Amino acid sequence: MTRYLRHGILMLAAILLVAGVQTVVAQDAAQKKGAELYASLCESCHTPTPAKLMGKPVEALTAGMNKVKNMGSASGPLLKMQENLKTLNAEQINDIAVYINQLKP
Numbered sequence: 584m585t586r587y588l589r590h591g592i593l594m595l596a597a598i599l600l601v602a603g604v605q606t607v608v609a610q611d612a613a614q615k616k617g618a619e620l621y622a623s624l625c626e627s628c629h630t631p632t633p634a635k636l637m638g639k640p641v642e643a644l645t646a647g648m649n650k651v652k653n654m655g656s657a658s659g660p661l662l663k664m665q666e667n668l669k670t671l672n673a674e675q676i677n678d679i680a681v682y683i684n685q686l687k688p
Contacts, residue, residue: 610681617682620675624667628660637686644680652676 621629629636636644651661652668668676 613678613681614685616675617678617680620671620679621682624671625664625679628663632686633683634688636683637688639684641677641680641684644683645677648676648680 622631625633648668651657651664652671654661654665657665671679
């Protein structure tokens with residue numbers, strides 16, 4: 584019985600390790616894509632280091648971008664942001680949020 588338990592624990596550890604590595608790889612890919620999107624669509628208004636946004640939770644950043652994307656008629660700077668966001672899908676918005684989240688204030 585102990586042999587099976589030990590084998591089960593080792594298998595579980597291996598599965599968790601692989602899942603963790605996959606998460607890190609996905610996170611790195613999202614950061615890279617997010618950095619590229621941020622540079623091309625956001626940086627001109629928000630600067631390369633948006634102090635008020637840096638380090639905020641991904642969920643909060645995503646919610647804020649979706650709010651602007653889906654608001655009625657925008658004007659001024661929000662209009663440009665809305666136009667840019669409307670060209671992005673949910674994954675791309677999340678990638679930008681992941682990138683901004685990892686920036687250190």
